[in-house]
Amino acid sequence: xxxxxxxxxxxxxxxxxxxxxxxxxxxxxxxxxxxxxxxxxxxxxxxxxxxxxxxxxxxxxxxxxxxxxxxxxxxxxxxxxxxxxxxxxxxxxxxxxxxxxxxxxxxxxxxxxxxxxxxxxxxxxxxxxxxxxxxxxxxxxxxxxxxxxxxxxxxxxxxxxxxxxxxxxxxxxxxxxxxxxxxxxxxxxxxxxxxxxxxxxxxxxxxxxxxxxxxxxxxxxxxxxxxxxxxxxxxxxxxxxxxxxxxxxxxxxxxxxxxxxxxxxxxxxxxxxxxxxxxxxxxxxxxxxxxxxxxxxxxxxxxxxxxxxxxxxxxxxxxxxxxxxxxxxxxxxxxxxxxxxxxxxxxxxxxxxxxxxxxxxxxxxxxxxxxxxxxxxxxx
Numbered sequence: 001x002x003x004x005x006x007x008x009x010x011x012x013x014x015x016x017x018x019x020x021x022x023x024x025x026x027x028x029x030x031x032x033x034x035x036x037x038x039x040x041x042x043x044x045x046x047x048x049x050x051x052x053x054x055x056x057x058x059x060x061x062x063x064x065x066x067x068x069x070x071x072x073x074x075x076x077x078x079x080x081x082x083x084x085x086x087x088x089x090x091x092x093x094x095x096x097x098x099x100x101x102x103x104x105x106x107x108x109x110x111x112x113x114x115x116x117x118x119x120x121x122x123x124x125x126x127x128x129x130x131x132x133x134x135x136x137x138x139x140x141x142x143x144x145x146x147x148x149x150x151x152x153x154x155x156x157x158x159x160x161x162x163x164x165x166x167x168x169x170x171x172x173x174x175x176x177x178x179x180x181x182x183x184x185x186x187x188x189x190x191x192x193x194x195x196x197x198x199x200x201x202x203x204x205x206x207x208x209x210x211x212x213x214x215x216x217x218x219x220x221x222x223x224x225x226x227x228x229x230x231x232x233x234x235x236x237x238x239x240x241x242x243x244x245x246x247x248x249x250x251x252x253x254x255x256x257x258x259x260x261x262x263x264x265x266x267x268x269x270x271x272x273x274x275x276x277x278x279x280x281x282x283x284x285x286x287x288x289x290x291x292x293x294x295x296x297x298x299x300x301x302x303x304x305x306x307x308x309x310x311x312x313x314x315x316x317x318x319x320x321x322x323x324x325x326x327x328x329x330x331x332x333x334x335x336x337x338x339x340x341x342x343x344x345x346x347x348x349x350x351x352x353x354x355x356x357x358x359x360x361x362x363x364x365x366x367x368x369x370x371x372x373x374x375x376x377x378x379x380x
Contacts, residue, residue, distance in 0.1 A: 007068030015330030061085035091117025102349040115351035116336040117329040119152035124352035126296035126312035139308035144300040153243030157289040163248040171275035183220040289318035309378040316370035
């Protein structure tokens, strides 16, 4: 069986190299063949310019297609995988069009695995572990009131005046600023049109406690069911969001004001112009360490008193192994590929696994990728 790894961008390389070095049969596809050779040419000659028809011609039953390409390629590649009886893995969120492929994937007996990067990905593993731990504890009671938060962000290890540095195209960051979010705050649904309207402070329980600016992103509510929350449980808060350095909102205030005014083709052109400027002024320098902070927290209260309260806290930064972002995104992807090859993930469309055996094994790998990973018990 062959792993067809499509895309060798900045966040793809550690996982790809891991699979090749482990002896798996890997074919590398990239839009620019020369860039792929620069990245993994020391390990393999099986490198090709990406073309979906060329991939389809060699894709065989039982193979695995990995898409680290832009999001609009995921569904076409997943459809191709189903047609060929192959499996599919991506780190990206499950789009409705991907979810709709579930019946066809089950009929074909193939797995379409998504949301197995950093966020989404490692955060899902932490959430599954916390909910399982809580359910198994003496404190568990279906009438307890729950608060869940999951905050993740890539931030500069050495802060700059802009309070942010870009490891990938700033255009994606700017477009995300225009996306509404939905979460639960104080038992009520909170809808926010722009992130800067819901910025709050979060104290991360790191070895040296540190506060960050945070805001909700995307639609948090579907993840309640994904994490095993029962419909009858009283939920005070449920938020999945983004971490930024303190001072980020102030440093980006002018950006927020302009982004809010941009519409239509002219607005898109201006976003591209802003993106190019930000990349020139605030990209990471060669060898400069990035940083990733991820905190996933679950608290249960009875009569207003906490009876169970734990947080997964992770802090990682760039080192001799490369950037924190690259290894935390791509190595979980590699773990998912190996799980598919080992038939540990069933047919159908799936996100990061909740199977306790896989969660434990993958979190053990994450522990080696991060400089700090701990479960903080706030009541002991």
